[in-house]
Amino acid sequence: MIYNLAIYIYVSAVRLAALFNKKVSKMVKGEKEAFSVLKRQIDPQAKYIWFHAASLGEFEQGRPLIELIRKRFPQYKILQTFFSPSGYEVRKDYKGADVVCYLPLDTPRNVRRFINAARPCMAFFIKYEFWKNYLSELHRRGIPVYSVCSIFRPNQVFFRWYGATYRNVLKCFSHLFVQNEESVHLLENVGVKNTTIAGDTRFDRVLEICQEAKELPLVKLFKGNNHQTLVAGSSWAPDEDIFIPYFNAHPEMKLVIAPHVIDESHLHEIESKLQRPAVRYTQATPENVGQADCLIIDCFGLLSSIYRYGEIAYIGGGFGVSIHNTLEAAVYGIPVIFGPNNYKFREAQGLKGCGGGLEIQGEADFHRQMDHLLSEEAYLLSAGKAAGDYVKNNAGALEKIMSIVRL
Secondary structure, eight states: OHHHHHHHHHHHHHHHHHTTOHHHHHHHHHHHHHHHHHHHHOOTTSEEEEEEESSHHHHHHHHHHHHHHHHHOTTEEEEEEESSHHHHHHHTTOTTOSEEEEOOOSOHHHHHHHHHHHOEEEEEEETTOOOHHHHHHHHHTTOOEEEEEEOOOTTSGGGSGGGTTGGGGGGGOSEEEESSHHHHHHHHHTTOOOEEEOOOHHHHHHHHHHHTOOOOHHHHHHHTTOSOEEEEEEEOHHHHHHHHHHHHTOTTOEEEEEESSOSHHHHHHHHHHOOSOEEEGGGOOTTTGGGOSEEEOOSSSOHHHHGGGOSEEEEOOTTSSOOOOSHHHHTTSOOEEEOSOOTTOHHHHHHHHHTSEEEOSSHHHHHHHHHHHHHOHHHHHHHHHHHHHHHHHTOOHHHHHHTTOOO
16 A cells, blocks of 8 residues: 555654654654553553644644543543654643553554554544544544544645545544634535534633633733733744844833743843843842843743733744744733734634734834834724634634534
8 A cells, every 4th residue: 555655664764864863763762662651551441532643732732622521521541642752742741641652653563553552442633633544443443533623725635636545534533623614615525524613722722721820920020010011922033133122122111022942042142132121030039020121031831821911912933934822822812913924823814814913024014013002002902802802702612522522
C-alpha cells in the first residue's frame, strides 16, 4: 500500500534526522518508550478514553473536553498522547490525564501494539490528526473515534482527484465535530455526512480561564491608576520594534511585555530598546514595581491572567511564522492588535470581522491604531466590547459535542 510505504520512508527519514536534531531525537526516543509507559501505567481494570493531539495548540483544544469528561464521568481514565515534543515536554505532567506519552508512528505493527496495550474504549483525535492505520484499526475493532475542532479546506488531499483512497480514512470516524460550514460541505461532497458544526473548544476554554484568572498583586501595583496600559503577549523582536518606540514616545501609557522567548539575550535586547524605567517581574517588589513604566514578564504561566490588567492587547508572531493566541486577550473585552500573518486563524478573522481585532501592516499602522484607541474612549470601548462578545457568542462547543458523544 502506498500509504504504508510512505510511512516507512518517513520513519527512516525521522530516525536519520534524529542524529542531528535534538527535538526529533526526543520524539524518536519518546515513541520507543511509549510501549513501556503503557505497560507500567495502564490499569487493566480501568476504562480509558484516549485523546491524541499533535502538539500543544491542539492539546489546548482538547483540554476543555478532557476536563469536562473527568468532571462528569470520573469512572473513566484518560490517556493523552502527543506527536510533537513541543506538546509532550510542556504537558507530560498534566494532572488531567492518568497516562501521558508519545504516539508511536503509524505503522501497522505499532498500531496493533499500541491499541492492544492501551485498550481504549473511545478515542478523540484533535483537529488535523488523520493517521490512517490508527483510525482503520479503531474502526475495525468497533471503538468509537471522534474528530474534534477539525477544519477542512479544498486543497487537502481528501478532496483532490488523487486522494480517493486516502479519503476513506474519514469514514472511520464515528462523528466529525468541525469548526465551520465549509468543512461540512466539503465532507458531504465526498460522502461523509456524520458531521456537526460545533465550533472551537478554545472559546469555552478561555472563558473558563478568565473566570479562574489569578489575582497578581505585583501587576496590579505596577498598573496603579493608569488607564492606558498595553499588554504585549508572546512578542518577538519584530513586534517589539513596532510597539516599543511608540511606548518610549508616550509617557502617559504603561507597557507589559511577555516575550515568547525568555532567555537572557532576548531580555537584554528588550531592555536595550526601552528608554523608560523598566523592571523584570522576577525582580519586582512592592517597593520598586510602581516606579516602573514597563514590566517585563520573564517567567511562564502568567500571561492569560495578565491580560485582565490591560486596556489594549498586542499579540505577537504576526510578523513571523504566525500570530499566537488572540482569544486569551479578547475574552477580557479589550481590543486585540496583531500583525498580517493571521489568515490561517479563524478566530483572528472573526475578531477582525467584528471590529475587536485590528490588523496592522507595520509601525505606521500600529501608531495610527494606538492614537485612535487612546484618544477616543468610545472607539476603545466599542472595539473591546466587540472582542469580548465575539468570544462569548462562539462558546458552546463542549455541550454540542457532549450531546452526541455517549458515555
